[in-house]
Amino acid sequence: MYKYDHIDQTLVDQRVIQFRDQVERRLNGTLAEEEFRPLRLQNGLYHQRHAYMLRVAIPYGLLNAKQLRTLALIADKYDRGYGHFTTRQNIQFNWVELEQTPDILAELAKVEMHAIQTSGNCIRNITSDAFAGVAADEYIDPRPICELLRQWSTLHPEFAHLPRKFKFAINGAKEDRTVLLCHDVGIELKKNPNTNNGELTADIYAGGGMGRTPILGSLIKSHVPWQILPSFLTALLRVYNRFGRRDNLYKARIKILVKALGPEEFARQVEGEWNQLHNDIKQSKDNFTQAEWERVAKHFTKPNYRALTALSNEQLQSHADSKLNSSEKIGFTRWLERNVKPHQVPGYASAILSLKPHGSAAPGDATSTQMNAIADLADQYSFGELRVTHEQNLVLADVEQAELLNLWRAAKNYNLVLPNIGLLTDIIACPGGDFCSLANAKSLPIAKAIQERFDDLDYLHDLGDITLNISGCINSCGHHHVGNIGVLGVDKDGEEWYQITLGGDQGNDASIGKVIGPSFYANEIPDVMSSLINTYVEQRTADEPFIDTYRRLGVAPFKEAAYRNNGKHSKESSKGAIA
Amino acid sequence: MNKQIISFPKDGKPSLIPNEWQVWDGEHDEGGIPDLEHGMHKVLGPFHWWITRYKNPDIIHRANQGEIGVWFSADDDILKHADIIEAGKSLWPVVGAHFPIFRDGRSFSTAALLRDRFAWQGEIRAIGDVLIDQLLQGARVGFDAFELRADQNLDVALKQFDLFSVVTQNSWRDQRATIAAS
Ligand code: HEM
Ligand code: SF4
Helix, strand or coil, X not given: CCCCCHHHHHHHHHHHHHHHHHHHHHHCCCCCHHHHHHHHHCCCEEECCCCEEEEEECHHHEEEHHHHHHHHHHHHHHCCCEEEECCCCEEEEEEECHHHHHHHHHHHHHCCCCCCCCCCCCECCXXXXXXXXXXXXXXXXXXHHHHXXXXXHCCCCCCCCCCCCECEEEECECCCCCCHHHCCEEEEEEECCCCHHHCEEEEEEECCECCCCCECCEEEEEEEEHHHHHHHHHHXXXXXHHHCCCCCHHHCCHHHHHHHHCHHHHHHHHHHHHHHHHHCCCHHHHCCCHHHHHXXXXXXXXXXXXXXXXXXXXXXXXXXXXXCCHHHHHHHHHHHHHHEEEECCCCEEEEEECCCCCCCCCCCEEEHHHHXXXXXXXXXHCCCEEEECCCCCEEEEEEEHHHHHHHHHHHHCCCXXXXXXXXXXXXXXXXXXXXXXXXXXXXXXXXXXXXHHCCCHHHHHHHCCCCEEEECCCCCCCCHHHCCEEEEEEEECCEEEEEEEECCECCCCCECCEECCCCXXXXXXXXXXXXXXXXXXXXXCCCCCHHHHHHHHCCHHHHHHHHHCCCCCCHHHHCCCCC | CCCEXXXXXXXXXXXXXXXXXEECCCCCCCCCCCCCCCCCCEEEEEHHHHHHHCCCHHHHHHHHCCCEEEEECCCCCHHHHHHHHHHHCCCCCEEXXXXXXXXXXXXXXXXXXXXXXXXXXXXXEEEECCCHHHHHHXXXXXXXXXXXXXXXXXXXXXXXXXXXXXXCCCCCCCCCHHHHHC
């Protein structure tokens, strides 16, 4: 894992001093709230419904045990004992005091962490594959590029006040686990003997995003040599900075500019700007050097793996059988099946700790007790490191297969082994109306009600892969557009309603879901889910996942089922029913 | 109009100096440039005004005496007028780039383009809604003079430039620290 050198450390330390001064000026009244706002946002500090909220960056999702313990400490000392892992590989603390945020940032700086550019109209925390460096289907470890671009984007002076927020995602595996095309810029790394002498190159997608106008990004340039990424991205951002709309918040994202110009024209303008930058000898100093690569990449070498032989799941189960009672056996088997992922190195696996307990905590929430326990598990079983997934779970990436049982037992004590990864109850949800001041409706009680309705693990396993994503408003923090089933909170005359979309998907066949029809009341949602799921079960062919059945049949049968009982629920009974 | 500006030459130190330039919005244009306020004898006119007047002999005469500069508004597409700007290089002692509101970052790119693409060597001055917390970014993209909004505390402003001793991307002033470290 990347280790700060004195440059990184100096930068975050000085950033704390800078922010302390800005907070002081705010508190003594020489800095107006309106002028402080973009400054605090660039330090991840929001003002939410009840309190300030601090969003801390976890660059490309990588954490070590010590950092996680610090997050636990912050949760205890400055918040209410928990944190919320987000779809953008950040963690949020919902109840912090403005006066204390400089101290929190100082605490973070001690363990090589910060909240720089986790919000605001600048380049945000760069996200990547939570299984980077270990995934069996990876062809390039994206982390050195992630880190080089993290540094390049940190406090970038030209792009501190863009028209709108700007999000990068970077992928280097066959299966896209980054929702690449839903980012302002998606960088797909390639290594091909026929281009750039077999060196690393990047295909650049631009103009994707969710929100009010969901759009998948377009390919605007192939085979950019990795060294040239700074000048290419400068050109791209410069075009956006100059010509992105600033008159209307909702039209200010790069996706609107790319759409308005057309991807070809946008690409042409970027190319024009880039040629200038690139041809200019002075500017070519912007290029990443081999020495920089080596400085960074040396931190992403493989940990000290032991030479082991690979075990099949059957072998693991039969080894475990003698040590487990019958209900434990089922639990462990399911966990192996759903929560354990293949690894590049024989004898190792990655284990996902589910932060989606049925009905008892908000998706992505972890208590300080859990965080400390997970830090210990990471130390004991996974070289002291872990990852945050954009589905809001945590991963111990380098576990010896033979230790999986011990890990499972230990994690079970902290309610972290629910075998629901990729299943209907592995819900992605934003904080919604319980915390967020922009919300039209609550998200968390909906997630809870669905998890309670579908609490039968046998049934969930039988249903197989389904993604269900919930956002409390059109900003789409819960990624509802790319859920196979999406739930969106909408406001109608001051009441909370929920709109359903179907057919969204992340991964290589990413697609944006379609609205099925008029919205529902909160207390109708569990029944609607049952209707959708029953339709799938009735119509599927053997082994056909939900999304394929939907793609084969279209929306009609699902829609029909969802509205069959519509009207049964009264307005009054819905109010507060799930709240 | 601030009576003092921050001057921060590329190879020098930031300091307060008297403001000699009056920013003129181009309104009430009767063919010439307006009467200058007491104490000021130089004027920064809007680029869109210059485009229509730069053939006027009176204006060229004043320009030749070093009394006229131009400022670019945030939505001026300076690349569209490359020839006029090239010619302006030998006429204008100072150019300005305007921030209509502090959180509009277009003029950061304008300054970067003036330095990178036009190799502009003279002063580039930040004008408009220029606040203390924009100075660092401005200094790095190519600004070397700042006329702050009148309510800003210039002493606090001057301290900003010492905040960071390292940077992680190249800029007009310096190379990223990470190159030397590699
Ligand atoms: C509670 C405070 C939050 C606020 C005020 C907030 C605000 C916003 C806003 C205004 C947008 C719309 C951006 C646009 O379309 O231009 C947005 C989008 C988004 N936010 Fe949040 N958000 C919050 C929490 C979260 C959380 C907890 C997550 C992750 C679980 C998250 C992840 C995202 C994502 C992934 C998007 C959509 C991305 C896109 O369109 O590119 N946000 N958020
Ligand atoms: S989707 Fe809306 S309600 Fe949910 S966190 Fe984002 S802004 Fe808030």
